[in-house]
């Protein structure tokens with residue numbers, strides 16, 4: 001029991017394909033049928049898979065009109081005089097999703113009689129971004145090597161490719177970007193297109209499209225052109241013919257993802273063209289084939305050192321309205337970079353003419369890699385549920401589903417946490433983050449707790465579910481507390497992004513240094529983003545900007561993100577800022593101890609292999625939470641000269657000891 005089966009562990013006592021009727025057979029419905037045969041409990045006597053245009057379904061006059069391409073309806077009905085559970089929708093893909101929904105319903109305690117389920121995805125493109133390199137390594141990947149064995153592709157079809165597609169289909173993911181945003185041009189050469197085409201063939205029956213990250217300078221590197229200027233007709237022609245070539249191999253190719261003019265990547269700014277010029281040029285290459293371009297807004301330039309948090313908005317907001325219809329702008333959930341907590345990105349709600357696709361990081365680059373237990377459901381929903389203040393009651397989820405602005409396109413991206421480890425994600429609990437991303441991409445209005453419960457019931461014995469959910473729900477907050485409470489961010493070890501290093505100040509670019517973010521000195525700590533500082537708050541809607549202008553009305557969890565305050569500043573909790581920080585570091589460490597105790601109680605109901613790995617990982621997390629807490633406190637005290645509150649345990653070592661500690665060879669580091 002090594003976790004390979006993910007949340008798809010249900011097994012029928014006797015597989016019974018004859019209980020499942022398919023009215024008009026097709027490859028996708030064959031998959032749906034096999035899924036049901038494999039997992040349907042004995043309590044279900046009959047299931048019928050039929051398209052909504054099947055005359056017998058039409059006859060039932062079910063509410064199928066608003067299901068769209070992918071929505072499903074699952075109902076107990078009477079067909080030809082007999083009761084059956086009908087799974088229907090306007091496409092075979094919808095029926096596949098409906099079949100998985102039925103199994104989920106049954107596996108999470110739903111009754112087998114009187115079933116009435118219906119759901120239509122709110123977001124069209126539900127995409128995993130793999131930061132997988134052609135050499136088999138994964139940037140920021142903590143679950144082993146890349147799943148894609150580029151070396152043996154296109155000949156060898158590893159059965160895991162199918163299992164991967166199946167797992168994704170079960171939660172509604174319908175797209176995958178195969179290669180790292182820090183892209184090599186080679187991925188666009190004929191041999192690599194053929195390899196991608198094989199993966200596309202494997203994924204297609206599961207409703208999953210393949211996309212590629214495109215290196216903007218490929219026309220120079222592969223095409224021998226002198227420039228990659230998007231306004232140069234020869235450049236545009238090169239991309240058009242490249243797109244034609246890809247579509248000949250992959251007729252349903254999804255399109256390109258582009259990281260441009262960010263962290264050394266080439267882009268249109270190299271030629272004084274705008275991001276819109278670059279995106280539109282590529283968009284026109286794929287448009288004749290129905291493809292899209294997902295253009296990332298993750299940019300920051302060393303030319304604008306004032307506040308990294310402001311740069312994407314400064315660069316992209318003026319471009320609203322200038323992108324072609326098949327461009328989505330992909331915006332990280334927060335304004336900096338996947339920190340354990342960031343306020344939502346101010347672009348959400350501020351570019352109504354452009355489909356904005358949030359980018360979440362499922363792999364936990366800044367939250368303890370795969371080893372620490374941190375359920376990201378609450379991080380995702382905190383952003384999705386945030387009020388933008390741009391329109392009455394508008395949440396980030398409302399922005400991204402695109403309905404209010406009548407966008408034809410909508411999307412959500414998650415940087416995958418998947419590798420070749422047997423358990424796919426490096427730990428059992430990490431599977432929940434993949435699961436939660438998929439479920440929220442389908443419906444960004446779901447609750448993190450409900451998703452946790454669903455996942456727990458499918459992943460473990462039902463007797464474990466309550467405790468598992470109790471462990472998961474506060475787990476991300478624990479990481480926030482022991483790594484950077486009260487809105488602090490970017491305090492981690494540089495390059496590896498592991499462990500504490502708030503003291504680092506000597507890296508080449510100012511915004512690579514933790515001291516740039518916390519700005520601690522003898523008097524106080526925090527980044528002043530109000531009008532007296534960088535004025536980043538002005539990028540939010542006026543109502544929010546007003547709220548963030550005053551530390552009294554700024555949520556405590558975001559306090560030091562927006563304000564530089566005296567260590568002695570009195571908080572609503574009744575503690576000074578310094579005492580509250582210490583309190584939270586301790587709370588984070590204590591929360592890990594609680595999780596470990598809760599996990600201990602599950603030993604009798606969890607299989608030995610999965611139980612032991614998690615137990616060991618919790619020990620690692622305990623040790624490292626303490627490391628974060630001790631190192632951080634030692635450093636803050638060296639700056640503020642303040643004593644610890646009475647009764648608080650001093651750090652186990654002095655600051656120099658922590659500063660001397662290195663983490664060489666951490667996984668996931670870019671080469």
Ligand code: BDP
Nearest residue numbers: 139140181182259298337670
């Ligand atoms: C940062 C990672 C870096 C990525 C970059 C990105 O440290 O490896 O390339 O984001 O999103 O979080 O492009």
